[in-house]
Amino acid sequence: MIDFRPILFIIGILLATLAIGMIVPALVDLYYGHPDWRVFSAASAVSLFIGGALVMMNRTEKLRMTSRQAFILTTASWLVLTAVSALPFAFSNMNMSYTDAFFEAMSGISTTGSTVMVGLDTAPPGILLWRALLQWLGGIGIIVMAIAVMPMLRVGGMQLFRMENSDKSDKAFPRATQIAMGIFTLYVVFTIIWTFLLWWAGMSFFDAVAHAMTTIATGGFSTKDASIGYYDNPLIDVIITLGMTTGALPFLLYLQTLRGRPLSLFRDSQVRWFVTIAASIILAVAIWHSEVNNVGFWTALRFSSFNIISVMTGTGYATTDYGLWGAFAVAVFFFVMFVGGCAGSTTCGVKIFRLQVLYEIAKIQLNHMLRPHGVFIAYYNGKPLTEDVTESVLSFFFLFVFCFVVLAAGLGAMGLDFVTAISSAGTAIANVGPGLGPIVGPSGNFATLPDGAKWMMSAGMLIGRLEVFTVLILLSPDFWRD
Amino acid sequence: MIDFRPILFIIGILLATLAIGMIVPALVDLYYGHPDWRVFSAASAVSLFIGGALVMMNRTEKLRMTSRQAFILTTASWLVLTAVSALPFAFSNMNMSYTDAFFEAMSGISTTGSTVMVGLDTAPPGILLWRALLQWLGGIGIIVMAIAVMPMLRVGGMQLFRMENSDKSDKAFPRATQIAMGIFTLYVVFTIIWTFLLWWAGMSFFDAVAHAMTTIATGGFSTKDASIGYYDNPLIDVIITLGMTTGALPFLLYLQTLRGRPLSLFRDSQVRWFVTIAASIILAVAIWHSEVNNVGFWTALRFSSFNIISVMTGTGYATTDYGLWGAFAVAVFFFVMFVGGCAGSTTCGVKIFRLQVLYEIAKIQLNHMLRPHGVFIAYYNGKPLTEDVTESVLSFFFLFVFCFVVLAAGLGAMGLDFVTAISSAGTAIANVGPGLGPIVGPSGNFATLPDGAKWMMSAGMLIGRLEVFTVLILLSPDFWRD
Ligand SMILES: [K+]
Ligand SMILES: [K+]
Structure with missing residues (x-):
């Protein structure tokens, strides 16, 4: 029998934390004199009550977990937090069904950024802040998980980033807690820096806070229906582009950089790949946009760099409807969606390190076909890759594609047209935000989708x-067998 | 230095064979009194001359090849045969540019079946027969390669089907030549049977021959612009559905069945998977089509089974424009394109055995995450899978997807709209035939695409x-290094 007590205990603590988080929008609404402060206070009370009850009832001596418990905890905590975070949306006077509220909350916590809300420009401040806060919390949550939980659970090749490995060669970080605190501090500092940068560049302070949070979290919720395009300000574009990039690099490397290894960031192969891939695609799309749509090259470069970085890092802001840039650009935006950023960042998608591993393995395969008796070893960042890691990464890729296909077909069955269905499936599974086409494209919105599609x-x-495996493993009958 | 003589020698022999093949449409045009008989005779002479010259100049004592030579031979022979097969298209009075002629020939030999020709119903008989013959030759060519060449070259997990392995346990087939002859005979017999079935069901004898050849080869070239929909005959639909299925199963198993192991076909896990996957998808699409488009269930099942089998086996015939069946059906048709049939058949795509291996590996990965110290072994058809095979299959999947993405983006750059670009990329790389959307869908045609897109x-x-690896390996600088 699985012991659920430690799982419920931790979910309780997380709910109590969420209750504290809900006080922030409550105070903001109170400050602006908006009646929603009552909704947030009530939701906070509910969250605190459930959380407290779970903590009380499940106190246990030892908090060590088996990996089975850790898997259940990961998915269950994400689901419970989403269900409770949805309450303010459902009970504010935004006229949202619980389906819509859950969709918006999941889109927030998972840092996806697809929205079903229309009229953001006139939405109450508490709700806007709550959306930003959810992404901000989801973003730090995922970094911590990527560093502390995923490697232990050996999810999709994340065992590459296991702490014990780096500990041996590296006495600079003795304790996981210390690392987690360091990263959290850094995350807060980044958010403060980008708040002031955006404020300085011309945003209102409120908008600056909200956008700084969703930028660093590569979340993409905006306080404007037109997203960052609302400001039409090149300076803001550049600041946010840098912010999204910051959110897409491995946070652990920032710590190393700060602790006296200034070159860590530039020496890391994942970072180099990210920069190379992003720069090549930005340039290609800028040239296309400039040639085909008769736009000056620098204007094309400005819009190409912002929107490609936004989609590639899975942030999902838009400064224009790039769906109108023509065939090549649309195809590139579709595929770039799946790329993602680096492991240990706030981004989602396939991620750069997996592309590196896939590339290495393909190269080895070709060599192996040529010299069947040769011995070839795949390397990552100078270290040989074990079979365990390579098969994990390859299976991840297959399952990622498989889930995408099933989701796209499912959305088709809900009546979405082909482009809407496949781009919505992609944007959901890669946690990007906008899809393609007139309905869910960068100028569109997910509000009109049928409820079934929203749940899917x-x-x-x-x-x-949760990196595919973490959720799928719960569907295996073997998992629940003793 | 690579010794090109044996390569050129074999290409010479193949060209001489092609020259003999060209005499068939020449005779048919002569019989029908069409002046194209001169074009075919001239092309035949050219082919025979080049082929003869290559044979003469490159006669060598030993015909043993290194795998490097075999890789060059595979891609080079396919390219040279296509270039020469294109001549009759280019010089007949069909007004085709060489680009169009090459596209049509490649689409034929590779058993893809995408066409740039309009007005098939009134096209000269020689040209129609030549298209069918190209697919028929391509089909048998690929079976022989899948049995004799690919396993030796260890392409994408095809080493699973290596002869030596089965030889040890199985003394029934002492020699590869004998097997190749057996399969060729079977291929001819199947073609004759289907010719008579289609003739009996109401086709003209000429159409019956052409369609029997492109059915068994899962090629999909028709003699009618409306494809099989022209006949609107349920009996023909059923006969062709059975024929496409016959072409999609492993031909080696037919031999085993005939040589006294009647259950081989039903005991093979690849065949079972194929039937299960096909049946489930046919049923799902039939239910959708019947419910959403207000069609009787049996009519829906008739059209669903024909067209799903056609797309899944990569044949590419159509009996109706399934692009109009609505979102779910379109998404399913798009993804089913990539599935393909069994290894050792005339079909292309990812293929069933790779899906089986991918499924096994994903299952093992989940088990492994649950019990990190457990030992799990993936099986295929009751035999354990080696790491060599699993990594081959996984890399194949990744490279297949990668080539699809690059091709789709490239077609976008040629100005094709999103749906046309991604479905054309899919249909080309999976050798299916029709794409999706108004331009290249089942009722459309590739004639209007720009030349660049046709070459891509x-x-x-x-x-x-050629199973991706075989071509890509030639692009590796390592390949050409000594
Ligand atoms: K996002
Ligand atoms: K085909």
């Missing part, structure tokens, strides 16, 4: 955010 | 047909 997409966001 | 698609068909 919510499931897709969860599966994508 | 030709490359895609070649890459897909």
Whole structure:
């Protein structure tokens, strides 16, 4: 029998934390004199009550967990937090069904950024802040998980980033807690820096806070229906582009950089790949946009760099409807969606390190076909890759594609047209935000989708955010067998 | 230095064979009194001359090849045969540019079946027969390669089907030549049977021959612009559905069945998977079509079974424009394109055995995550899978997807809209035939695509047909290094 007490205990603590988080929008609404402060206070009380009850009832001596318990905890905590975070949306006067509220909350916590809300420009401040806060919390949550939980659970090749390995060669970080605190501090500092940068560049202070949070979290919720395009300000574009990139690099490397290894960031192969891939695609799309749509090259470069970085890091802001840039650009935006950023960042998708591993393995395969008796070893960042890691990464890729296909077909069955269905499936599973086409494209909105499609997409966001395996393993009958 | 003589020698022999093949449409045109008989005779002479010259100049004592030579031979022979097969298209009075002629020939030899010809119903008989013959030759060519060449070259997990392995346990087939002869005979017999079935069901004898050849080869070239929909005959639909299925199963198993092991076919896990997957999808689409489009269930099942089998086996016939069946059906048709049939058949795509291996590996990965110290072994058809095979299959899947993405983006750059670009990329690389959307869908045609797109698609068909690795390996600088 699985012991659920430690699982419920930790979910309780997380709910209590969420209750504290809900006080922030309550205070903001109170400050702006908006009646929603009551909704947030009530939701906070509910969250605190459930959380407290779970903590009380499940106190246990030892908090060590088996990996089975850790798997259940990961998915269950994400689901419970989403269900409770949805309450303010459902009970504010935004006229949202619980389906819509759950979709919006999942899109927030998973840092996806697809929205079903229309009229953001006039939405109450508490709700806007709550959306930003959910992404901000989801973002730090995922970094901590990527560093502390995923490697232990050996999810999709994340065992590459196991702490024990780096500990041996590296006495600079003795304790996981210390690392977690360091990263949290850094995350807060980044958010403060980008708040002031955006404020300085011309945003209102409120908008600056909200956008700083969703930028660093590569979340993509905006306070404007037109997203960052609302400001039409090149300076803001550049600041946010840098912010999204910051959110897409491995946070652990920032710590190393700060602790006296200034070159860690530049020496890391994942970072180099990210920069190379992003720069090549930005340039290609800028040239296309400039040639085909008769736009000056620098204007094309400005819009190409912002929107490609936004989609590639899975942030999902838009400064224009790039769906109108023509065939090549649309195809590139579709595929770039799946790339993602680096492991140990706030981004989702396939991720750069997996592309590196896939590339290495393909190269080895070709060599192996040529010299069947040769011995070839795949390397990552100078270290040989074990079979365990390579098969994990390859299976991840297959399952990622498989889930995408199933989700796209499911959304088709809900009546979404082909482009809407496949781009919505992609945007959900890669946690990007906007899709393609007139309905869910960068100028569109997920509000008009049928309820079934919203639930399917919510499931897709969860599966994508938790690196596929973590959720799918719970569906295996073997998992529940003793 | 690579010794090109044996390569050129074999290409010479193949060209001489092609020259003999060209005499068939020449005789048919002569019989029908069409002046194209001169074009075919001239092309035959050219082919015979080049082929003869190559044979003469490159006669060598030993015909043993290194795998490097075998890789060059595979891609080079396919390219040279296509270039020469294109001549009759280019010089007949069909007004085709050489680009169009090459596209049509590649689409034929690779058994893809995408066409740039309009007005098939009134096209000269020689040209129609030549298209069918190209697919028929391509079909048998690929079976022989899948049995004799690919396993030796260890392409994408095909080493699973290596002869030496089965030889040890199985003394029934002492020699590869004998097997090749057996399969060729079977291929001819199947073609004759289907010719008579189609003739009996109401086709003209000429149409019956042409369609029997492109059915068994899962090629999909028709003699009618409306494809099989022209006949609107349920009996023909059923006969062709059975024929496409016959072409999609492993031909080696037919031999075993005939040589006294009647259950081989039903005991093979690849065949079971194929039937299960096909049946489930046919049923799902039939239910959708019947419910959403207000069609009787049996009519829906008739059209669903024909068209799903056609797309899944990569044949590419159509009896109706399934692009109009609505979102779910379109998404399913898009993804089913990539499935393909069994290894050792005339079909292309990812293929069933790779899906089985991917499924096994994903299952093992989940078990392994649950019990990190457990030992789990993946099986295929009751035999354990080696790491060599699993990594081959996984890399194949990744490279297949990668080539699809690059091709789709390239077609976008040629100005094709999103749906046309991604479905054309898919249909080329999986050698299916029709794409999706108004331009290249089942009722459409590839004639209006720009020349650049046609060359890109030709490359895609070649890459897909030769199992990706075989072509990509030639692009590696290591390949050409001594
Ligand atoms: K996002
Ligand atoms: K075909």
